[in-house]
Amino acid sequence: MKKNYVLDTNILLHDPYAIFRFDDNNVIIPIYVIEEVDQFKREGSERGRNARQVVRLLDELREKGGSLSKGVTLESGGFLKVAVPASRPELPSAIDKTAMDAAILQTAFEVREADGGRPTVFVTMDTNLRIRADALGMVAETYENQRVEPQRLDSGVTELEVSADDIDTFFQEGRFAPLAQFIAPEKGEKIERPSTASLAVGEASPRNGFLIANMSVLLRDRANASHTALGRYDATRREIVSLRTPREGVLGVRPRNKEQSHALDLLLDENIRLVTLVGKAGTGKTLLALAAGLKRTVEDGVYTRMLVSRPVMPLGRDIGFLPGDVGEKLNPWMQPIFDNLEFLFSSGTKKGPRAYAELLESGQLQVEPLTYIRGRSLPAQYIIVDEAQNLTPHEVKTIITRSGDGTKIVLTGDPEQIDNPYVDSASNGLSVAADRFRGEKVAAHIVLTRGERSELAELAANVL
Structure with a gap:
């Protein structure tokens, strides 16, 4: 028997093509979801892009298949319909999120009652809303396609x-x-x-x-x-x-455990084009990636440039707008990268905490945000994306598809330390990329488990 899947707004904002992911079942979109999507369509973020894509897809289906209120047939054999509950046709204020959630959930109940008891599932990535739906007797699930x-x-x-x-x-x-x-x-x-x-x-x-x-x-x-x-x-x-890990280490950095030895071997091999490094705080993910990238770019000349980037995502409350030009605005966000570079050049062959400034001026080393990466083509470069757990799967796809001939990409992060409110440990881009590329000859994945930053950092990661 076909099922009714009633979608919450966050499903469409996470994956605009979710309406095609339910095989030959019925997909129901409450009218309130359309209004909520409309609130985000002007944003320049990934969420705004997805909102605009959802609107375009629904409009195409309307033009080809007829009225969305009566329902249109999908290529998969499924059926898509925009539902307006009979008992509450007026739209609540989008500012009142609680009222909007209640209206969407109410629509799911009316769909179930109007369809003669056909199995109906409410799909949402909002954990609290799933709990409320379950308590009221509605079958609720999260979106599994990209988890x-x-x-x-x-x-x-x-x-x-x-x-x-x-x-x-x-x-x-x-x-x-x-x-x-x-x-x-x-x-x-x-x-x-x-x-x-x-x-x-x-x-x-x-x-x-x-x-x-x-x-x-x-x-x-x-x-x-x-x-x-x-x-x-x-x-x-x-x-x-x-393993091809140098016995003397890289830029003064030597592996301290077997996982770090494996990681350094993967980072130095130019035949492996994508490496995902996962580990808790202090396991050496960023430091190893930077050391390997500098060696292969500056010393060995395999790559023309090393590009280091990380998403602009604050921990806790944001401090607001920052003064200065682009470089001055980005400095607080990129400071963790500069800290690791200072350590490498202080302990490696080139002395001096600011020795990497020459590489920045020459263009061999570039540190920048991910904001402007769309549309670029990056050949023969060693790309490191730090804190990749804060990216969506689509953002990671955008980054990886920028790679040109001879480019290597390293994604580092900890899925348990996520600051992006729209992804979690199961739906973030780092986890999805590691899973999707599993077994590919050009990709490798490893989890670092032992903290090496300091005894205090390791203790804090375990007990707090």
């Missing part, structure tokens, strides 16, 4: 139990060929899942029990747990290869 539960994201690191001779050979030759049953199948290729517990279990084990492209691997001696080796699975060669 990735944090538990689904594997760590990017797995363990493989091998013999002592295999580890010794790996150290000598720098490669190890795992059994075919542990390798993720190619498209159209059928390989049975491993029937033994040779692959790691628990949080570190890969989904579906397979090795996937660019997954970091810890080879462990099954007879001696302390006898280990670090490697990365190369899907092209179908082998586990040794």
